[in-house]
Amino acid sequence: xxxxxxxxxxxxxxxxxxxxxxxxxxxxxxxxxxxxxxxxxxxxxxxxxxxxxxxxxxxxxxxxxxxxxxxxxxxxxxxxxxxxxxxxxxxxxxxxxxxxxxxxxxxxxxxxxxxxxxxxxxxxxxxxxxxxxxxxxxxxxxxxxxxxxxxxxxxxxxxxxxxxxxxxxxxxxxxxxxxxxxxxxxxxxxxxxxxxxxxxxxxxxxxxxxxxxxxxxxxxxxxxxxxxxxxxxxxxxxxxxxxxxxxxxxxxxxxxxxxxxxxxxxxxxxxxxxxxxxxxxxxxxxxxxxxxxxxxxxxxxxxxxxxxxxxxxxxxxxxxxxxxxxxxxxxxxxxxxxxxxxxxxxxxxxxxxxxxxxxxxxxxxxxxxxxxxxxxxxxxxxxxxxxxx
Amino acid sequence: xxxxxxxxxxxxxxxxxxxxxxxxxxxxxxxxxxxxxxxxxxxxxxxxxxxxxxxxxxxxxxxxxxxxxxxxxxxxxxxxxxxxxxxxxxxxxxxxxxxxxxxxxxxxxxxxxxxxxxxxxxxxxxxxxxxxxxxxxxxxxxxxxxxxxxxxxxxxxxxxxxxxxxxxxxxxxxxxxxxxxxxxxxxxxxxxxxxxxxxxxxxxxxxxxxxxxxxxxxxxxxxxxxxxxxxxxxxxxxxxxxxxxxxxxxxxxxxxxxxxxxxxxxxxxxxxxxxxxxxxxxxxxxxxxxxxxxxxxxxxxxxxxxxxxxxxxxxxxxxxxxxxxxxxxxxxxxxxxxxxxxxxxxxxxxxxxxxxxxxxxxxxxxxxxxxxxxxxxxxxxxxxxxxxx
Numbered sequence: 001x002x003x004x005x006x007x008x009x010x011x012x013x014x015x016x017x018x019x020x021x022x023x024x025x026x027x028x029x030x031x032x033x034x035x036x037x038x039x040x041x042x043x044x045x046x047x048x049x050x051x052x053x054x055x056x057x058x059x060x061x062x063x064x065x066x067x068x069x070x071x072x073x074x075x076x077x078x079x080x081x082x083x084x085x086x087x088x089x090x091x092x093x094x095x096x097x098x099x100x101x102x103x104x105x106x107x108x109x110x111x112x113x114x115x116x117x118x119x120x121x122x123x124x125x126x127x128x129x130x131x132x133x134x135x136x137x138x139x140x141x142x143x144x145x146x147x148x149x150x151x152x153x154x155x156x157x158x159x160x161x162x163x164x165x166x167x168x169x170x171x172x173x174x175x176x177x178x179x180x181x182x183x184x185x186x187x188x189x190x191x192x193x194x195x196x197x198x199x200x201x202x203x204x205x206x207x208x209x210x211x212x213x214x215x216x217x218x219x220x221x222x223x224x225x226x227x228x229x230x231x232x233x234x235x236x237x238x239x240x241x242x243x244x245x246x247x248x249x250x251x252x253x254x255x256x257x258x259x260x261x262x263x264x265x266x267x268x269x270x271x272x273x274x275x276x277x278x279x280x281x282x283x284x285x286x287x288x289x290x291x292x293x294x295x296x297x298x299x300x301x302x303x304x305x306x307x308x309x310x311x312x313x314x315x316x317x318x319x320x321x322x323x324x325x326x327x328x329x330x331x332x333x334x335x336x337x338x339x340x341x342x343x344x345x346x347x348x349x350x351x352x353x354x355x356x357x358x359x360x361x362x363x364x365x366x367x368x369x370x371x372x373x374x375x376x377x378x379x380x381x382x383x384x385x386x387x388x389x
Numbered sequence: 390x391x392x393x394x395x396x397x398x399x400x401x402x403x404x405x406x407x408x409x410x411x412x413x414x415x416x417x418x419x420x421x422x423x424x425x426x427x428x429x430x431x432x433x434x435x436x437x438x439x440x441x442x443x444x445x446x447x448x449x450x451x452x453x454x455x456x457x458x459x460x461x462x463x464x465x466x467x468x469x470x471x472x473x474x475x476x477x478x479x480x481x482x483x484x485x486x487x488x489x490x491x492x493x494x495x496x497x498x499x500x501x502x503x504x505x506x507x508x509x510x511x512x513x514x515x516x517x518x519x520x521x522x523x524x525x526x527x528x529x530x531x532x533x534x535x536x537x538x539x540x541x542x543x544x545x546x547x548x549x550x551x552x553x554x555x556x557x558x559x560x561x562x563x564x565x566x567x568x569x570x571x572x573x574x575x576x577x578x579x580x581x582x583x584x585x586x587x588x589x590x591x592x593x594x595x596x597x598x599x600x601x602x603x604x605x606x607x608x609x610x611x612x613x614x615x616x617x618x619x620x621x622x623x624x625x626x627x628x629x630x631x632x633x634x635x636x637x638x639x640x641x642x643x644x645x646x647x648x649x650x651x652x653x654x655x656x657x658x659x660x661x662x663x664x665x666x667x668x669x670x671x672x673x674x675x676x677x678x679x680x681x682x683x684x685x686x687x688x689x690x691x692x693x694x695x696x697x698x699x700x701x702x703x704x705x706x707x708x709x710x711x712x713x714x715x716x717x718x719x720x721x722x723x724x725x726x727x728x729x730x731x732x733x734x735x736x737x738x739x740x741x742x743x744x745x746x747x748x749x750x751x752x753x754x755x756x757x758x759x760x761x762x763x764x765x766x767x768x769x770x771x772x773x774x775x776x777x778x
Contacts, residue, residue, distance in 0.1 A: 222616050229595050316706065318624075348628050
């Protein structure tokens, strides 16, 4: 589709130039494409009729003259972003700038398998679309984040440990049959780092998002691009060994994995063993918020453990931002203080000179915002907006 | 320069299409550019006159007909690749495919400072160029690798620990004044991973090159691109802490750094302390090659230490190839066996399922080949070939 729609001289080529949202004059468009002014004028009219580009107010223009600058109109089309977690799902309808027009969140159980969960997602998506009052034909793509490894080329989960029944399920095809638009699927932490960047760090080319929840994982953007690695499992740092944990068994079969020491359930287990009962990560967050010293110390130590693994990540990738998110990040500064303590002590000065380690700004919205961003990128780059045009 | 030379309809745009070396017909070029057949014919003739593209034999063509397919002619221009180490320098003249036409290697002392060292490099470069019998005007770019952090945007070393006098020295400007061509400078491990890929893994998009020598560092290619990080120090893994080394001081001021345990000098110190005298890494290599059991065990343990750090790297970046090079890699399988032992035991199955951990194929040639590759990429992408055209 790319080839056809962005072919030289077509409306696609012109739109591709304008998709960055920067206003341009007909003369600038003519210079950039090498097309004649008359051709440009015809193409601009064509794009204006689709609503995809819009005249931009020009201070120097006088009444009666035709508009002289044009830019992408982000309100022209809609996308859906969905964040499917182990026990919850969030869905939003956004425009092409990522602005949320309608959203919904619900408790689900991912172990019910793909058909019941995706049926709910599809119905919620259609419901939200109706809420916006917009035409279903305005919907151009959907992005979905899921809590497991995803094969990038097919959008299928591959051996996802906490998603029984989803292995190799063709989420894009199933969903496309229900919504009639292209569907992009990626790992939850990958969409989270995209959402965090869109929300708080739009000009940052090297950053990590670390999700600390039931599991621990990272999304990595380097040289401006989301990094997926050879098998799509880049960022899977939950099973790196931490020195302190030599004796702690992990369900993966190894000992001393980061996740076995610093995840929500791991902290809860350690607290319970020390006489401070905590059933899960939520209990730990509550204890910390009530000022329980044991819980605060346990969370800070978890931060140090995470910092130990992140030190290697910082040395390897030299990011300028590490955002800490996920449900355990709700404990606030105690977790991040532990991370900072180790990363700033143990990394080389050049790698940490301009490194910010911060709480996620997008927080619970990171995944749904990133999923919508996946859909927007696809729609704007792949000519999805010109099907049939 | 990019903008101008690759402007639509110019010879630059046509050359940009042909730079991948794949033969194309005039009809294919016309279709890809949207230019008229007559314009394509004129541009092809223009490029043929520069020698940059050449007719390619077409099995189906009959005598008397004009050649129907064209491709890049890698012999048309030359570049120079230089690898400046702490105590040696290697220089080669290559064509645009990276084939070496002439080369030289010499002992140097980088602590003499930039002017004496670069003067030698420039003179050696001109000498090699003369050896090839080619016109100096055929030289289009130069790439240089240096053993320290380099600011990518300026090509200047930044606080390089083993290069006294080189901090912020403007290598590109100095060299350009002597050779009259664009000069690209990068860290030695970055050029090594480029050289290793060009030599042995041309289709691999996710790989690491780990240099084990006086220091330990890595070059990272991910999603097909060399990763430099926010400050240009990506891959600087020598100061990640290794569990076994809690008591071992490192010149960086920390304790337990990988480099303080597994570099050539570190292994030599440990062996000497154990009653097996070794002055440096070269001595360790000799001992191993003579079958000394203590040296073999020390090297294997160094491999395990390196593997411990690489486990985190594998989890974070999910490469499909890790090539081990640098002077200590000459000990052969003993070092790599230690790396494999830990990485394959400690990483998740998905991340290691298709991971090859191998000895560098490019070996001592990796850096000079990568430096030449930097120059080739620049020449082919940045219109350097069309200055004045």
